[in-house]
Amino acid sequence: MKFNADEIASVIQAEIEKYESAIDVREVGTVLEVGDGIARVYGLSNIMAGEMVEFPSGVNGLAFNLEENSVGVIILGDYLQIEEGDEVKALGKLLSVPVGNAVLGRVLDPLGNPLDGKGPVATSELRPVEFLAPGVAGRQPVREPLQTGIKAIDAMTPIGRGQRELIIGDRKTGKTTIAIDTIINQKHSGVKCFYVAIGQKESSVANTIKALQENGAMDYTTVILAGASAPAPLQYVAAYAGTSMAEYFTYKGEHALIVYDDLSKQAVAYRELSLLMRRPPGREAFPGDVFYCHSRLLERSCKLSQELGGGSLTSLPIIETLEGEVSAYIPTNVISITDGQIYVQPDLFFKGIRPAMNVGISVSRVGGAAQIKAMKDKQVAGGLRLALAAFRELEAIAQLSTDLDAATQSRLDRGYRMVEILKQPQFQPLEVVDQVMVIFAANSGSLDDVPATRVQAFEKEFLQFMRDLRPEIRSQIAEKKELTPELKTALTDAIRQFKGTFAKGK
Amino acid sequence: MAGSRGKSETIDAGRQHLGTVYAKALLGAAEKAGQADHVVEEVEAIVSDVLNKLPQLDEMIKTPRLTHEERLPILERAFGGRISPTTMTFLKVVSKHGRLDCLRAIAHAARKQLNAARGRVEVHVETAFPLNNAVRDRISSRLGELLHRDVVLSTKVNDDLIGGLVVRVGDTVYDASVAASLKRMAQVTLDHTKQAIRESLDRFALPT
Numbered sequence: 001m002k003f004n005a006d007e008i009a010s011v012i013q014a015e016i017e018k019y020e021s022a023i024d025v026r027e028v029g030t031v032l033e034v035g036d037g038i039a040r041v042y043g044l045s046n047i048m049a050g051e052m053v054e055f056p057s058g059v060n061g062l063a064f065n066l067e068e069n070s071v072g073v074i075i076l077g078d079y080l081q082i083e084e085g086d087e088v089k090a091l092g093k094l095l096s097v098p099v100g101n102a103v104l105g106r107v108l109d110p111l112g113n114p115l116d117g118k119g120p121v122a123t124s125e126l127r128p129v130e131f132l133a134p135g136v137a138g139r140q141p142v143r144e145p146l147q148t149g150i151k152a153i154d155a156m157t158p159i160g161r162g163q164r165e166l167i168i169g170d171r172k173t174g175k176t177t178i179a180i181d182t183i184i185n186q187k188h189s190g191v192k193c194f195y196v197a198i199g200q201k202e203s204s205v206a207n208t209i210k211a212l213q214e215n216g217a218m219d220y221t222t223v224i225l226a227g228a229s230a231p232a233p234l235q236y237v238a239a240y241a242g243t244s245m246a247e248y249f250t251y252k253g254e255h256a257l258i259v260y261d262d263l264s265k266q267a268v269a270y271r272e273l274s275l276l277m278r279r280p281p282g283r284e285a286f287p288g289d290v291f292y293c294h295s296r297l298l299e300r301s302c303k304l305s306q307e308l309g310g311g312s313l314t315s316l317p318i319i320e321t322l323e324g325e326v327s328a329y330i331p332t333n334v335i336s337i338t339d340g341q342i343y344v345q346p347d348l349f350f351k352g353i354r355p356a357m358n359v360g361i362s363v364s365r366v367g368g369a370a371q372i373k374a375m376k377d378k379q380v381a382g383g384l385r386l387a388l389a390a391f392r393e394l395e396a397i398a399q400l401s402t403d404l405d406a407a408t409q410s411r412l413d414r415g416y417r418m419v420e421i422l423k424q425p426q427f428q429p430l431e432v433v434d435q436v437m438v439i440f441a442a443n444s445g446s447l448d449d450v451p452a453t454r455v456q457a458f459e460k461e462f463l464q465f466m467r468d469l470r471p472e473i474r475s476q477i478a479e480k481k482e483l484t485p486e487l488k489t490a491l492t493d494a495i496r497q498f499k500g501t502f503a504k505g506k
Numbered sequence: 507m508a509g510s511r512g513k514s515e516t517i518d519a520g521r522q523h524l525g526t527v528y529a530k531a532l533l534g535a536a537e538k539a540g541q542a543d544h545v546v547e548e549v550e551a552i553v554s555d556v557l558n559k560l561p562q563l564d565e566m567i568k569t570p571r572l573t574h575e576e577r578l579p580i581l582e583r584a585f586g587g588r589i590s591p592t593t594m595t596f597l598k599v600v601s602k603h604g605r606l607d608c609l610r611a612i613a614h615a616a617r618k619q620l621n622a623a624r625g626r627v628e629v630h631v632e633t634a635f636p637l638n639n640a641v642r643d644r645i646s647s648r649l650g651e652l653l654h655r656d657v658v659l660s661t662k663v664n665d666d667l668i669g670g671l672v673v674r675v676g677d678t679v680y681d682a683s684v685a686a687s688l689k690r691m692a693q694v695t696l697d698h699t700k701q702a703i704r705e706s707l708d709r710f711a712l713p714t
Contacts (some may be wrong), residue, residue, distance in 0.1 A: 003703075011703075012699050023681065027678055028677055032518075122704060
């Protein structure tokens with residue numbers, strides 16, 4: 001597009017003509033020392049904690065440490081242009097980020113500046129990055145499900161809107177994939193998604209963004225990126241900035257989902273800042289308030305009361321463990337803050353059980369209330385966790401003894417097929433109706449005579465069959481959200497019918 | 507700690523803090539003797555007229571190589587008889603504690619504390635052109651009315667301001683300079699124009 005210079009000039013002229021000069025009053029200080037993303041400033045005697053300051057180069061900072069003789073400032077941006085002796089100006093306001101529909105579909109830095117080359121974020125609405133979580137009166141219990149589209153999770157550790165479910169595990173075990181699948185599955189649910197990448201390789205974030213784009217999930221998703229090369233202050237602030245953008249929708253009565261990938265790196269960034277600020281180190285050299293750093297962040301995820309619009313913010317924080325060590329400082333902290341955890345293990349992952357979720361120690365403390373009745377049914381996911389636990393025990397015993405009685409063998413076979421049916425390839429989330437039908441089929445024993453290697457093919461063809469030939473069952477489950485005895489009979493009948501064709505096609 | 511750079515005078519937070527402590531003690535002792543103003547003037551004179559002009563002496567009294575006993579005769583010879591006994595004793599006490607390197611900070615802090623105690627306020631005014639006495643007095647009295655205090659005015663000429671003046675009281679800066687005004691106008695105009703263009707792109711597009 002070509003611009004008309006005269007028109008622009010006339011606008012500028014009008015601006016100049018109506019410009020009114022006022023005395024600029026500012027509170028100032030002087031930079032004493034600067035480095036590694038922090039600055040020590042002399043002066044600024046009336047500044048408050050968390051207040052924004054501006055350096056001459058235009059870079060902003062946050063008052064982080066108020067000491068007797070100086071102020072510790074964390075620098076949100078390029079600190080290499082700041083010199084000793086520079087004048088620092090207090091701005092008298094809190095750090096805010098742009099919010100609104102304009103941020104959806106964008107890749108932004110923690111200050112809301114675009115990183116995707118799609119031009120400025122067209123919104124005038126701002127929201128403070130640090131915001132107090134709603135109190136007890138402003139909340140209500142979780143009651144709507146947030147479908148992840150992953151069978152194992154929706155069946156056994158269901159997540160409700162407003163819940164905080166931790167995804168924890170070693171590196172390369174598919175933690176991010178679970179989160180991305182969940183985002184992809186929100187395509188038709190109207191949930192706005194926010195993916196906060198903290199301290200990650202930019203190449204892996206680029207892959208994530210590509211996956212989101214290819215699956216059409218970028219239309220309702222914002223990526224907030226503070227990569228591995230970003231200074232520690234930005235990595236620290238990123239989580240709060242993303243939450244603030246998501247909260248905008250929550251307080252408007254809508255639903256939002258935020259993924260923090262990952263909070264261990266955020267804690268490390270916070271540790272770096274705190275040590276540079278000479279705050280006393282505690283366990284694992286983390287500062288004493290690293291718990292508060294995470295708790296105040298995750299408390300902002302909530303299900304708001306009807307008076308406040310009933311919006312929700314669901315969060316999926318991710319924590320990376322070292323060699324499965326969940327009793328380290330940060331993992332125990334975040335486990336205790338969240339409403340449950342999905343524990344992913346490398347040995348399961350390499351066995352081909354993907355998602356590599358350890359069913360035994362993964363829990364969801366509040367999500368059960370939000371699960372739909374059809375899924376909660378005894379013949380679907382109701383007894384699944386216990387059945388799988390019993391299977392694991394049996395499997396361990398079976399490894400020791402050679403000859404098993406027929407009953408035990410059949411329970412083992414059922415277990416193997418159950419494990420097989422809970423496997424799911426990435427970026428292929430399933431609708432909850434499909435999940436219910438598949439798990440019902442496996443639970444009813446229809447798979448017992450299907451070889452374990454054919455289970456996934458069975459699942460695929462069965463769902464196709466139901467979609468093409470028995471759509472009324474699907475729509476009824478979707479509508480009633482419950483498996484009535486009639487529906488169960490119809491479903492069993494459909495399974496029998498399908499098995500006839502499936503056996504023939506073998 | 508901070509090194510030396512030209513933008514403003516070097517600030518060393520640690521020394522500043524020590525300076526306020528010693529200055530408080532100095533003023534306490536001098537007030538008792540009823541000569542606080544005189545003593546502060548003397549300490550300031552030592553810094554500005556002696557130490558600043560004789561860097562070697564400055565280095566000599568600062569160096570940790572000399573012990574207090576070795577330093578005493580130097581102090582006696584340099585200042586003995588020329589300054590009041592209170593000031594002399596104070597210098598000796600500071601020397602005994604090995605804090606003569608903080609003398610500048612002490613002088614600065616003492617002046618500040620004395621001003622505060624006397625209900626005076628330091629105001630720093632920067633202008634683009636040298637001020638004549640009449641204007642100085644007017645600025646001073648007007649500021650005094652506004653701040654409800656006696657004003658101790660210090661001035662500086664800064665060409666970059668183009669016009670107008672910048673008044674600094676403590677950490678607060680009142681910037682009424684032409685330079686700041688122009689800068690702000692540029693920013694406001696840019697912001698508004700950008701917004702206007704974004705809101706109605708077709709108005710600015712050339713007809714094709």
